[in-house]
Amino acid sequence: MELDASNGRNAAGDGPPIAFGGTTYPKGLGVHAPSDVAYHLGGRAVRFTSLVGIDDFSAKQSAVGATRAKVYGDDRLLLTTPTLTAATGPVRVDLDVRGVHVLRLVVEDANNRTSFDHTTWALARVTVS
Template sequence: MRVAVVDVAVELLEAPGVGVAVLAGALRPEAPLADEAGAVAAGDGTPISFGGTTYAKGLGVHAYSDVAFHLGGAADRFTTLVGIDDFSARQSSVGATRATVYGDDRVLHTTGVLTAATGPVPLDLDVRGVRVLRLEVTDANDKTSFDHTSWALARITVLR
C-alpha cells in the first residue's frame, strides 16, 4: 500500500477524479480574494496567517461558507489548522466563527468558537470511507464582519 499526502487547496483541486463544489461562500485557494465577479485565482489575496505565522497553502473563506470535496472513499486522514485569519484580526477583534467538518453529511468535528484571541485549532480526523468531505464555517456571534477563517495546511492522506 502506498500513502500519498495531497494538499487540499492545490493538488486535490487538480487531482483527476476528485471534484470540489462551493456550496456557499467563496473559495480562496491559498487565500486569494474573489473579485467582484466572484473569480478567484491563487495568490491574489493576503497570505494565510495566524498570530504572525504565514502558511503557504490552505483555503481562505468567510462565514458563511460550505465547500465540498469528492474523495470517493480513497482518503485516510484529513488534517488542518483552522481559525480566524490575521487578515480579520488586524482589522477588528469581533470576528467569531465555528468550523465543522462533515464526512458524508455526518459531523466528524465541530470546533468551539474561533476568535483571533483563541488562535487556530489543529484537526486530525479519520476520513476512511468518506465519499464527500465538507468544510463549513458559520458565524458564532451574530456579527458577520471580520469572519475570515482559514484552513491552513489543509491536507488529506490518500491510500493507494
C-alpha cells in the same frame, strides 16, 4: 473562497498570504462565514488534517470576528470546533476519514455578526492510501 490565500475583500484573488499569529502558511483555503466547501474523496482517503481559525488578515482589521468550523463526512458530523476568534488562535484538525465519499468543510458565524469572519483552513491536507 481563495486557494492558498486568506479570503480578501470582494474580488477573486485579492486575499493576502495565510497567517496565524504572524506565522505564514503556503497552502490552504481562505473563506468567509458562512461557507460550505465540498470535496469528493471517493472513499479512498484516510486522514484530513488542517489548522482552522480566524486569520491575521481579519484579526488586524477588527477583534469582532467569531466563527465555528465543522467537518462533515458523508453528511455525518465529524468535528465542531469551539468558537474561533482572533484571540483564541487556530484549532488543529486531525480526522480519520476512511470510507468517506464527500468531505465538507463548513464555517458558520458564531456571534450573529458576519463582519470580519474571515476563516482559514491552513495546511488543509487529505491523505490518500
